[in-house]
Amino acid sequence: MTATPTAEVQTRRLTVKQAINQTLREEMQRDPTIIILGCDVGVRGNPFGVTKGLYEEFGAGRVLDTPISEAAIVGSSLGAAATGLRPVAEILFSDWITIGMDQLVNQIAKIRYMFGGAISVPLVIRAPVGAGGGQAAQHSQSFENWFSAVPGLQVVMPSTPADVKGLLRTAIRSDDPVLFFEHKRGYEIKGQVPVEEYTIPFGLADVARNGSDVTIVAVSIMRHKALSAAEALAAEGVDCEVIDPRTIYPFDYDTVLASLQKTGRLVVVHEANRRSNIGGEIVSQVVERAFELLSAPPRIVAGLDVPMPYNRSLEALVIPDEARIRQAVLTVVGR
């Protein structure tokens, strides 16, 4: 079924955080080979409360508080996945996945291929991304493009409760490694979530708003900023289509190209800094596939190319906001 629940299906209002917690619980009830591991995921139920109650329900044998050993958390998840478990590992801030980088990039991503398909690696690594407000340079980053560049990995980055639930379930059931990036400022976002079990396939974008003038591709919680910018722009007579790719790899270019058939104008929005990140990749793929569809140069609205500063006003300068999205849209429509 698709991401946006249609009228008929029965739904319940949840936050993103609740949706993750519920999905983990339901999947762990269904499949005894699923374990959760990471720093403070057990007794404390994760600092954001994401795994609350799971330790109590499933016990210390399936919800494992680890020492602060990210390389071993990531690497032992691989060993467990290769031998019969389905680990869901957590890195409390995705910034520190750098510590497990070798295991992730040189082992997890490659081992199935290197071994001629003899091993499969059904594991999920959950990690919050993005700026959380004054958390500075080492607690605010978004690395989705790094991992999109690594053959063998899947990168998922949803930002609505319904998408989070459907995609996390798909991630847990996938036989290949998944990086599941949650935005730390997105945990409290509320939305209707189908009560019935459902999954959302990877590689299927969500058209969050239909429009005919400009196509805005917005990653993670930028979806919500793009939507509010789109409302304001509508009042100015610019009709934007907002597409949330939801998965970074695989990436649904078909939906983007279909939209460009209508609009011919593209704006990409992401929080990661501009240089050498996913915006550039999306633009280059679109240009390669549909240069002739473009009636104006695409624009990328992204984080500025600095480490995240602590000071609030400086931080606010770095992160894309509605004003910058609006400005880019007006530019591509030549206003």
Next chain:
Amino acid sequence: MTATPTAEVQTRRLTVKQAINQTLREEMQRDPTIIILGCDVGVRGNPFGVTKGLYEEFGAGRVLDTPISEAAIVGSSLGAAATGLRPVAEILFSDWITIGMDQLVNQIAKIRYMFGGAISVPLVIRAPVGAGGGQAAQHSQSFENWFSAVPGLQVVMPSTPADVKGLLRTAIRSDDPVLFFEHKRGYEIKGQVPVEEYTIPFGLADVARNGSDVTIVAVSIMRHKALSAAEALAAEGVDCEVIDPRTIYPFDYDTVLASLQKTGRLVVVHEANRRSNIGGEIVSQVVERAFELLSAPPRIVAGLDVPMPYNRSLEALVIPDEARIRQAVLTVVGR
């Protein structure tokens, strides 16, 4: 002075490997605060012979064989750089920089900024990139785009002896961290190198061949494949300009745009796999800056999106060659 030595300057014919060795020696003779550290850089003179003779000349106190501890190699280089030394660290295969990733991305790149400019980090990390022939998935990668995405780092990737010498000297004298990527298949490339001391500034591309029909931007040793492809294409009546950016960050877009003024057609060539890598970034930057200059969609010729396979024929499929460059050029000129 510029990269390509003009007739007047006296030159000597060297391999890339000799050029690196000579530069390290000359700089270490000049500045006693320069040290070299890494696995097997000392007594063995590095497995490729790059640091041969330096241990004998400068002693164990300045040419340090380390344990196999990449995180500590990279991190202690930061500590040394922050307190008065100019370390030139080596990671024997750039694939394993993943182990020092946290120190590199979260400390080295950010510390000056995070500390309000109170610390400067004059350090160089040398690491061979690319496929070496049957070395498979963990000894063949090129990560330049990862680091281009990290504000605070500089990424240098030359492939001629003269460029390597001029840019390594600039790197060692830089007060900011530099990733210096050498292609393991480029060590034996020969060329004339000025005898006089010279440096090459970062952010200055080298126009390796002038042409009027198509602009080929070729990274690292792809420069040489692009040049031979260009010769063949000339015979077919297609006149290619070949630009070697030499530094990935800072990147010299001015030279590329100037070329596109003439050609209007762009082909980017790199060995790293296609997805989410430097080719996409270059195309997106060019599109943002000079969309109207483009008379055809740019093409990217890159490694295929798989881990590097061991088997030779499969490896050959993955790495860009003259035939694929030619094909892309013919496509952009509409043949």
Next chain:
Amino acid sequence: MRHRVTPEENCEAVAAFERDILTPLAMSARLEPADLREMYARMRLIREFDTAVKELWKQDFIYGLAHSYVSAEAIAVGACAALRDGDYITSTHRGHGHTIAKGGDPRRMMAELMGRAPGYNKGKGGSMHIAAVDMGMLGATGIVGSAMPIAVGSALTAKTLGRDNVTVCFHGDGATNQGVWHESINLAAAWGLPVIFLCENNQWAISMPYEQAVGNPSVADRAVGYGIPGVTVDGFNAIAVHDAVAEAAERARTGGGPTLIEARFYRYIGHFVADDEAYRDPACNERWQQFDPIERMAGFLLESGSADKAWLDEADETALARVEDAIAFAKAAPEPALDTLYDGLYSDEFMAQQGIGR
């Protein structure tokens, strides 16, 4: 595997601490009464500073993440009292105490915590990255264990340039399970570098009790594997910490290589300013508070005749006044100008050459 720490276990831990670790404060051949008074003043300054920080965070003058050094004062102060100008320290995410102990200016610290322009980091770092490089304090870090190799590198500089300086590498018990902790200590041991690895073992890493995170809860025991001296000291006793560090520093300055010191104590406050501590029994904290390092130091100053009550009262007032002054300074200080966003990203020369931020 993981289980909630029971009140019984905690009582046993307290008893074991009293039996095996706790050492009464005693005169040190290396310290004059004046030194002891100065140590007390700094401990008190840290206490007042971080007590104020918690309030200021609640009032949103300070934001992001802030970790208090309360309960650990004896460690930073004891260690830094054994250092000289030119010596370095590296820090953790809990860096306020380290900065004050090494002589940092409370005004510039508080300004940094409030993200103001005159702050040590010009408002770009905040609590988790507070640095006083001019004082040899090489900066706090938000990534557990990440300062370990930086400490080793600073010691490599001393050895390479023939300086007799040492570096004290503060780190938490949680950091001891990071790979880079191991690589750093081994490298320093192999090269005989002048660095003192000082583990602040407060027995918790957020919600994880140390004995459940390891196979052997003695950090000092690990020194055997590296072939370096390993000692455990009472982390609530500033004089004991000082003497252990002083001895290690003398060894390090004379080419004796690194030492691993475990300062065992207990974090009887929340992990960070807003920690609800739901992961442990609140009663635990009270049991450990009896060892308050500042009260113990005050008691010793009196009984050893190093200070009288009047001096203590004045010292306490001075500490409070310095913090109030720092707060006033910080509140009045300007925010960084928006056009300073890119400043410090690269060296000025490179920034100018590339036109960054223009």
Next chain:
Amino acid sequence: MRHRVTPEENCEAVAAFERDILTPLAMSARLEPADLREMYARMRLIREFDTAVKELWKQDFIYGLAHSYVSAEAIAVGACAALRDGDYITSTHRGHGHTIAKGGDPRRMMAELMGRAPGYNKGKGGSMHIAAVDMGMLGATGIVGSAMPIAVGSALTAKTLGRDNVTVCFHGDGATNQGVWHESINLAAAWGLPVIFLCENNQWAISMPYEQAVGNPSVADRAVGYGIPGVTVDGFNAIAVHDAVAEAAERARTGGGPTLIEARFYRYIGHFVADDEAYRDPACNERWQQFDPIERMAGFLLESGSADKAWLDEADETALARVEDAIAFAKAAPEPALDTLYDGLYSDEFMAQQGIGR
């Protein structure tokens, strides 16, 4: 700091080895003569296999990087003789010996080394990634230390699913200075996982002598810090290695947690097939060759009456014949079809869904 190992130092090392480590082969309560003969046969097979590999590499049938297991045969064979079906091993960059010891098929191995389709990895891995997953051999790796947490994870599976299987984690002395080595052993110790960390201490990491890479050259000493048993055995003695692993495995199967075993020996061959060994005195190798694990095993088989000369000769011929057969098989085997390039990148379902490789 780093210095060239002198001939004197090497002679002392040999003497120390004879004094402290070397143990005569002796009957083991756990091994029948038939077991000993099988162990000999596998050691000989490894020797013949890697002797041939070196030649085939020079002839360019095998390319890239290849590391010989010659001199280490007693370790993989001794250890694997103590394992059962269902037990796992993880490997290093020197994986041929581990694969053969765990029951790998020389034909599929040699085919892989030549990059052929019927190879264990379908030609995608080569020597550095040789894996025999069906045999519980979880694969060689080109990154030193990187298999450590994989071993821990496989042991976590056993514990979680209530299986009584164990994992032997082979690693070199060089790997002991990797951060992940530390994190992995600590995690296994904290969780009491059934894994045996078996260090192949051949005293060199390419050109780096172990005693110059660490502060304490005893790997086993490090076990103290993790609160697990640590033992050192004669790595040239297959029976001693077997007994140490068997004892650790019994402990692990019954919930006793991990063990760290250091098998001390010496790499008296080049680091990889084309190593000129210019970093050390060639005479060193000769001094150590006297401990050749295969000759010692042969001698013991004879003196213990477990086998006679005729049996040994036949075993040697059989080993040679199996390797020749493997070479013939591999040379005749097809290269992988070019359209298999993307095979195995993701699960088939995902590949089909995404149309990868089409």
